Amino acid sequence: MAELAPSLVELARRFGIATGYADWTGGQVHVAETTLVAALAALGVAAGTEQDRNTALTVHRRSYWARQMPATIVARAGAQARFWVHVSHGAPAEVWLQLEDGTKRGGLQQVDNFTPPFDLDGRWIGEASFVTPTDLPLGYHRVQLRSGDSQTSTALIVTPDWVGLPEQLGTRRAWGLAAQLYSVRSRQSWGIGDLTDLTDLAVWSASRHGADYVLINPLHAATPTIPMEPSPYLPTSRRFFNPLYIRVEAIPEFSDLKTRGRVRELRTEVQQRAGQLDTIDRDSAWVAKRAALLLLHRVPRSAGRQMAYAAFCQREGRALDDFATWCALAERYGGDWHCWPSFLQHPAGVGVARFVEKHSDAVDFHRWLQWQLDEQLAAAQSHAVRAGMSLGIMHDLAVGVHPNGADAWALQDVLARGVTAGAPPDEFNQLGQNWSQPPWRPDRLDELEYRPFRAVIQAVLRHAGGVRIDHIIGLFRLWWIPEGAPPNQGTYVRYDHEAMVGIVALEAHRAGALVVGEDLGTVEPWVRDYLLLRGLLGTSILWFELDRDGTGGPLPAERWREYCLSSVTTHDLPPTAGYLAGDHVRLRESLGLLTRPGEDEVESDRAELEAWMRELRRVGLLGDQDDDPEQLVLALYRYLGRTPSRLLGVALTDAVGDRRTQNQPGTTDEYPNWRIPLTGPDGQPLLLEDVFTDRRAAALAEAVRAQISAAPSC
Secondary structure: OOOOOOHHHHHHHOOOOEEEEEEEOOOOOOOEEEEEEHHHHHHOOOOHHHHHHHHHHHHHHHHHOOOOOOOOEEEOOOOOOOEEEEEEOOOOOOEEEEEOOOOOOOOEEOOOOOOOEEEOOOEEEEEEEEEEOOOOOEEEEEEEEEEEEEEEEEEEEEOOOOOOOOOOOOOOOEEEEOHHHOOOOOOOOOOOOHHHHHHHHHHHHHHHOOOOEEOOOOEEEOOOOOOOOOOOOOEEEEEEEEEHHOOOHOHHHHHHHHHHHHHHHHHHHHHHHOOOOOOHHHHHHHHHHHHHHHHHHHHOHHHHHHHHHHHHHHHHHHHHHHHHHHHHHHHHHHHHHHHHHHHHHHOOHHHHHHHHOHHHHHHHHHHHHHHHHHHHHHHHHHHHHHHHOOOEEEEEEEEOOOOOOHHHHOOOOOOOEEEEEEEEEOOOOOOOOEEEOOEHHHHHHHHHHHHHHHHHHHHHHHHEEEEEEEEEHHHOOOEEEEOOHHHHHHHHEOHHHHHHHHHHHHHHHHHEEEEEEEOOOOHHHHHHHHHHHHOOOEEEEEHHHHOOOOOEEEEEEOOOOEEEEEEEEOOOOOOOOHOOOOOHHHHHHHHHHHHHHHHHHHHHHHHHHOOOOOOOHHHOOOOOOOOOHHHHHHHHHHHHHHHHHHEEEEEEEHHHOOOOOOOOOOOOOOOOOOOOOEEEEOOOOOOOHHHHHHHHHHHHHHHHHHHHHOOOOO
């Protein structure tokens, strides 16, 4: 590979773009020039020629001096934060704070700054530095600057130094279920699991088996058109939720609906269709449920209910209006806004306001759906806690959004164009991954004081006791892939992790919730240390916990991390019964996802399983001749109990003996990802009511419950 031009290297450095990185094998990879140019273009920087790069370097330097203060200042509680201000050279600078509650604080300390002044178009600009006080309250404040006749302000975000575990959990360990909610269907649901099913699952696991939480897949909104995107990790919006999860009959106005019989007919029709299929049919469920919801939307509301709806709309503001507008437009013009008439391709487009005026009822329908979701999410969390859960519902936050969806439309000025987020090759996904999602632009987030990111975190934590952040490494650096390039031709782009993790910590503190970061895959070692020091839990999956500095075999239980959520499996692997049978190897081989011969992969997998069996026997959890799958699953989960991990997660699929994987990374339509219903060991669908009386599920829940009450030891 040709050596990169120094100007390109410097420009990439200034924008946080990696020109080289260590891959999963430890080898050093040099990033191609075309990748760097594409990443810079996604940030609005032309870098194709030497002249382009020199111009961009000059503009970048001038923009720094033209700004009077940083766009966003982030401080930790109890610590000073240093920031600069730019004023005319020699002019006085008066700096004070306006706290979130309206209180004014002055007397900020100025500290030495010997940076020479800069000539900006004939005006000499001087730089001074100040530090914030150490006794500031947590919150979103503002720094005010006055110099001469000029006054400006900027954001100051004071974040907790430590998140930790919620007070109600105390020092004890906890366990909970992990479930793909859409797959957990009951006799009353509409062919797909819903929020009432979630409530019932939480109450059962808490009241009968002492569970402290239920971790569910992302409930983010999907495009309200057919076909509906099945992946919960490729949503149309991360701020709003999917109305497919509404339980129609739980809406208060249902009792006043004169056509309740029609609603029951719709439910029966979709249930009958669901019973004929071996996969989840979101499309049929949504068509039927939407028809019922339209009937309910027209039912007059009481005065109190109308006031509650108005208050919800006021709280959500412009973002809700934009989302509801996009949904109505998508129903009219299709789910890809890039194909809409040009005057509708931006929220501020000249035709959008006219569309809203003409189709106000359609827009209001989608606002109303979000209100119903908000109420049912609140009810699920309330019931879970009242049933005895210390945490309740733990939501999952996806990495990004669909490139053609509502957030990509409403936030198109904050998302990078011409690149997609993904992951480089690693041990399990040896071709890399392209998630087809437009990543945040770090520069625009900073300029907007992280408000779009803050809104996402606030929404997911509003009715939750915790949040799992998928690929939390993306708050530090994210793998950007130029459009049209394979996943292995990307590079890392840095984000201000102090700001992004700090905002997560602040919102979790305000919600009284814990944060679990999914920190699997290729991770810089210091990142896990940083998360630990900030009080965010990591993630440990048993099959990946290997003694890489020693024997290469299973990592002994006593050496696992304490501050993490540990589980045997994850949604990107088969349930444990399937993993023990080697289903993951056969599936990847059949789909052409292996980079070495299938026999080699089978042999390697068999060796890893044998190593784990030896470890289970070593610690007395498995007999020499014991190879019954149910007993192996019990032994593996009991092994989790021997670790010091503060949270243990039990996959609902493992509890009932399911074998089919929910998602195979690296595929879209080649495998029915995110469409697998919950089934038993015989492959027959299981309803939620069957789970409540399932002997296997009760046995595993009680085994884990017993383990967490005992001191971890091996």
